[in-house]
Structure formats: C-alpha cells, structure tokens
Amino acid sequence: MLEYYKKSSEKYKELDAEVNKMMNEALDKANSIIKHNRQQLDQTLDDNAHSNLKKVTDQVEKALGDLQANTANIAADAVKKIMHERKDDKRSSEVISSFSHTSRDINRWVEAHYGIDYVLIKVDSEQILNLLNSHFATIFNLCETSNQKVDYSKLNEPIYTILLPVFEESAVIGQLIESVKSLDYPKSKLDVKLLVESEDQETLAAIEKYTLPQYFEVIKVPHSLPRTKAKSCNYAMSFARGKYAVIYDADDKPDPLQLKKALIEFNKGDDKLACVQAKLNYYNCDYNFLTKSFSLEYMNWFQYLLPGFQKMNMPMPLGGSSNHFSVKILKKLFFWDAYNVTEDADLGLRLAQMGYKTRMIDSETLEESPITVFAWIKQRWYTLLT
Numbered sequence: 001m002l003e004y005y006k007k008s009s010e011k012y013k014e015l016d017a018e019v020n021k022m023m024n025e026a027l028d029k030a031n032s033i034i035k036h037n038r039q040q041l042d043q044t045l046d047d048n049a050h051s052n053l054k055k056v057t058d059q060v061e062k063a064l065g066d067l068q069a070n071t072a073n074i075a076a077d078a079v080k081k082i083m084h085e086r087k088d089d090k091r092s093s094e095v096i097s098s099f100s101h102t103s104r105d106i107n108r109w110v111e112a113h114y115g116i117d118y119v120l121i122k123v124d125s126e127q128i129l130n131l132l133n134s135h136f137a138t139i140f141n142l143c144e145t146s147n148q149k150v151d152y153s154k155l156n157e158p159i160y161t162i163l164l165p166v167f168e169e170s171a172v173i174g175q176l177i178e179s180v181k182s183l184d185y186p187k188s189k190l191d192v193k194l195l196v197e198s199e200d201q202e203t204l205a206a207i208e209k210y211t212l213p214q215y216f217e218v219i220k221v222p223h224s225l226p227r228t229k230a231k232s233c234n235y236a237m238s239f240a241r242g243k244y245a246v247i248y249d250a251d252d253k254p255d256p257l258q259l260k261k262a263l264i265e266f267n268k269g270d271d272k273l274a275c276v277q278a279k280l281n282y283y284n285c286d287y288n289f290l291t292k293s294f295s296l297e298y299m300n301w302f303q304y305l306l307p308g309f310q311k312m313n314m315p316m317p318l319g320g321s322s323n324h325f326s327v328k329i330l331k332k333l334f335f336w337d338a339y340n341v342t343e344d345a346d347l348g349l350r351l352a353q354m355g356y357k358t359r360m361i362d363s364e365t366l367e368e369s370p371i372t373v374f375a376w377i378k379q380r381w382y383t384l385l386t
Contacts, residue, residue, distance in 0.1 A: 037211045156190065161193065162183075163245060164194045165233055173203065173250070175211055192216045194207065214257060218238050226339055245327050247323060252365050253283060255363040266324075272357050279299050287369070314352075318358065
C-alpha cells in the first residue's frame with residue numbers, strides 16, 4: 001500500500017510540473033503578444049501625433065499668414081472710419097499708407113532684436129507690447145492715460161458688492177481673501193459674497209480655516225443644474241446690498257484702487273453707463289510658451305480691441321472678471337444667462353442692445369494663466385461638460 005501511494009505521489013508531481021510548464025509557456029506567449037500589440041499601438045500613436053502636429057502647425061502658419069495679410073486692411077478701415085468722423089482726411093491718408101509697411105516692420109523688428117529664427121517662446125511680453133504700441137497705440141490713442149492726480153478722499157463711497165464665485169478652489173482661497181482685504185475701499189461699505197456650491201465640501205472646509213472679516217458672507221449655492229458661475233451670481237444677487245457690483249475669480253489679484261477708479265468712471269457717466277471693465281492679464285505670463293500666448297491674447301483684447309470698440313461706440317463683449325455693474329441696470333436685464341458658458345460676452349451684447357454703455361478703465365487685475373494644455377482645456381470646458 002505504501003508503494004502505491006509513493007508511485008501516485010510521484011505521478012502527481014510529474015503532472016503538476018507539466019501543468020506549471022504549460023502555464024508558464026502560455027503566460028510567456030501572452031506577454032509576448034501584449035508587448036507586440038503595445039509596440040504597434042505606440043507606433044500608431046506616434047504616427048498620429050506627428051500627423052496631427054503637422055496639421056496644427058500648418059493651421060497655425062496659415063492663421064498667422066492670414067492675420068499678417070489682413071491686419072493692414074482691417075486697421076486701415078478702422079482708421080478711415082475714425083478719421084472720417086473727425087473730418088481729418090489728410091491724417092487718414094498718411095496713417096493708412098503707413099500700414100502698407102506694418103507687416104515688413106514686424107518682421108524686421110523681430111529679426112533685428114532676436115534673429116531670423118526667433119519665435120514667440122522667447123519674446124518678453126513687455127517687448128511685444130512695445131511693438132504693438134509703436135504701430136497702433138499712438139494712432140488710435142487707445143492707451144492714453146491721464147497725468148492728472150485724483151483726490152480719492154473726496155469720493156462719497158456707496159456700498160459695493162463683490163461677488164466671488166468659487167468651485168473646487170480650496171488651494172487659492174487664502175490668496176483670494178487677502179486680495180479682497182487689500183482693496184483700498186472703506187471696509188464698512190464692502191459687501192463681499194463668497195459663493196460656494198453646497199456640495200463643494202473641500203472648498204467649504206478650506207474657508208472654515210480662516211477668520212473672515214465681518215464684511216464677508218459665505219453663500220452656499222443650492223445644488224441645481226447648470227453648475228455655472230452665472231447661476232451662482234444670479235442666486236447671490238438676491239442678497240446683494242450694493243449700489244454697484246463687481247465679479248472677481250478665485251485667482252484674481254485686482255489693483256487695490258480698482259473700486260475707486262470704477263466709481264469715478266460711474267460718477268463721470270450718465271444714467272446709461274451700465275458697466276465699467278478693468279483690464280486683465282496674467283501674473284505668471286512669462287512661465288512658458290503657453291502663458292505668453294495667453295498673455296498676448298489678453299493684451300490684444302484689453303489694450304486694443306475693447307478700447308477700439310469703445311472709441312467706435314460698438315458693443316463690448318465683457319471679460320469674465322473685473323467687470324463692475326450698476327446693480328439697478330443689471331436687474332433690468334435679469335442678470336446673467338445661467339445656461340451660457342460665455343455669460344460675460346453675452347451680457348455685454350445685451351447691454352448694448354438695450355442702449356446701455358460700457359467703459360474701460362485704466363486698472364488691471366492679474367490672474368493665473370494655465371501652464372499646461374490639459375489645465376487650459378479643463379478650465380475652458382469643464383463647466384460645459386458637467
């Protein structure tokens with residue numbers, strides 16, 4: 001009997017070894033197949049990436065070419081319109097003729113300062129601004145600033161509502177609170193509304209770590225769709241006490257005198273002045289190519305395009321932050337469109353449609369630019385997708 005069990009045990013050992021061998025061979029074969037498929041997939045992705053990159057590069061080069069070709073014509077038409085309104089046909093002819101050299105001047109300027117192969121990734125934002133100023137600012141008087149000193153002590157400051165819509169912004173809550181506290185405005189006249197979605201527990205927990213000034217009020221926005229900044233602001237306006245209201249984003253660092261500068265502009269205007277827009281830019285504009293591109297876009301928008309629209313009495317699409325409103329007029333337009341992810345531009349056009357005016361002021365708010373493409377896509381499209 002003992003010999004039987006011994007032979008059986010040896011038989012099962014041999015069978016077990018054979019099974020293990022077969023399993024190891026199968027695993028090796030499976031790993032080989034996976035490795036081969038992965039290499040093929042990587043090669044396919046690389047090919048697609050190179051193909052897509054070439055398409056994007058071609059599109060960018062074409063867009064730059066079209067921009068370069070059309071800039072002179074667009075600017076000339078604008079100059080012609082402005083000069084015609086000013087009855088200055090001679091000056092108009094002189095300026096328009098100068099635009100025929102603009103494209104070549106830009107190329108020469110870049111080549112002279114940085115070499116023929118120099119690209120935007122290394123150009124400093126201040127140098128780009130100087131270039132744009134040299135070609136456009138003097139002609140259009142868009143960047144004119146007053147040397148007259150303003151005596152802010154004579155202002156009669158009304159209550160000013162500050163809307164701070166935040167969502168998943170626990171990392172910058174402290175910076176936001178400090179930025180608002182640094183505003184040069186009587187604290188007893190500030191009505192600050194910190195707007196947080198009720199389900200955003202992380203941001204609410206971050207806020208509880210700070211001792212907020214008395215003029216701060218945390219408003220928990222009830223859960224509802226869409227989850228947009230416009231919806232939060234509409235809800236908060238039910239609690240607003242100010243004669244004027246301004247929106248700041250979570251990462252904003254506004255000019256400390258911005259509220260007073262906006263108030264002066266409102267005081268100079270008539271009852272049709274509904275909104276005052278401050279300029280926006282980025283405090284990390286020189287971080288990389290992407291941030292420089294965004295900063296260049298902001299400079300073009302707030303230093304030239306919007307002031308140009310103002311000069312020609314055209315509707316002004318607002319920026320998403322640092323726009324100051326007359327609350328009385330804002331109520332007449334039923335506030336923001338909660339279902340519009342570009343609610344700022346929409347409101348600017350609706351104001352113009354109703355016969356109201358928007359003005360730019362010489363005050364700047366700095367924001368944090370996305371530093372990666374993924375962060376940019378998330379910032380621009382997350383609200384839409386959710």
